[in-house]
Amino acid sequence: MPSSPPPSLQRNSRERQLIAQEAARLVAESGIHDLEHARRKAAIKLGITSEALWPRLSEIEQALREHQLLFAASSQPGALRLHRESALQAMQFLHAFQPRLTGAVLSGLADGNSPVILHLHCDDADAVQRFLHEQRIPAESRAWPLRLAGHPSKQHFPGCEFAADGIAFELVVLPEDALRQPPVSADDGKPLPRATLAQLRQLLALEA
Structure with a gap:
């Protein structure tokens, strides 16, 4: 059976996901349209200061697509x-x-x-x-x-x-x-x- 990722990698992946989701929420709900700005603001809010742990902009775009499917599919x-x-x-x-x-x-x-x-x-x-x-x-x-x-x-x-x-x-x-x-x-x-x-x-x- 394949082994599970090390805890450090799991934590890093989780932190990237949290930032991406929060950045997507900021874009969708707070009138922020610059993904870089949304990423930085989300990371600061979550207390994740190391940029090495931040998601790529493409990950934020994907999180935003998922957010729109859930909350704005009709509009x-x-x-x-x-x-x-x-x-x-x-x-x-x-x-x-x-x-x-x-x-x-x-x-x-x-x-x-x-x-x-x-x-x-x-x-x-x-x-x-x-x-x-x-x-x-x-x-x-x-x-x-x-x-x-x-x-x-x-x-x-x-x-x-x-x-x-x-x-x-x-x-x-x-x-x-x-x-x-x-x-x-x-x-x-x-x-x-x-x-x-x-x-x-x-x-x-x-x-x-």
């Missing part, structure tokens, strides 16, 4: 569809900036409170703000920390956020080089999942 799919349709309209509107959809709306984890996160690409960091101003869309400036492929550390990239028809939008302005060297995951350094306008159209067609 989450409709909210996700609405957010994806809104993302499609926004990407059409912002097509000149070569938008890419990322985050919970792409992964399928979005709920009614999730923002639509779009990466825009332009070497003129102020061009998006000027465009929104010309279109009479009020937006607040903000910066987001991201690490691009080929870079050793995170940088803060400008952008803005606004709401339309009750849905929040976060527009992050990246240099055009980020089309070839996209943002990467804090966990494994792999490119973040991102979708073009054509890919989002295909995703919506598959769901219809």
Whole structure:
């Protein structure tokens, strides 16, 4: 018979699971949408300070899927569809900036409170703000920390956020080089999942 894992490994696995579950609860119930922030806050709340014991972001995503199946199975799919349709309209509107959809709306984890996160690409960091101003869309400036492929550390990239028809939008302005060297995951350094306008159209067609 296979032997049981050592108690230390069992404890480590249990701690990772507890953090993942608490982080998922925070995302679902407390309005936190950044998984890294949710992970850190959950770990602090549980008193697990060693980052070696923290779950990967993919584990938190899985815990969030399970949480949504248990507590939001009737409402989450409709909210996700609405957010994806809104993302499609926004990407059409912002097509000149070569938008890419990322985050919970792409992964399928979005709920009614999730923002639509779009990466825009332009070497003129102020061009998006000027465009929104010309279109009479009020937006607040903000910066987001991201690490691009080929870079050793995170940088803060400008952008803005606004709401339309009750849905929040976060527009992050990246240099055009980020089309070839996209943002990467804090966990494994792999490119973040991102979708073009054509890919989002295909995703919506598959769901219809």
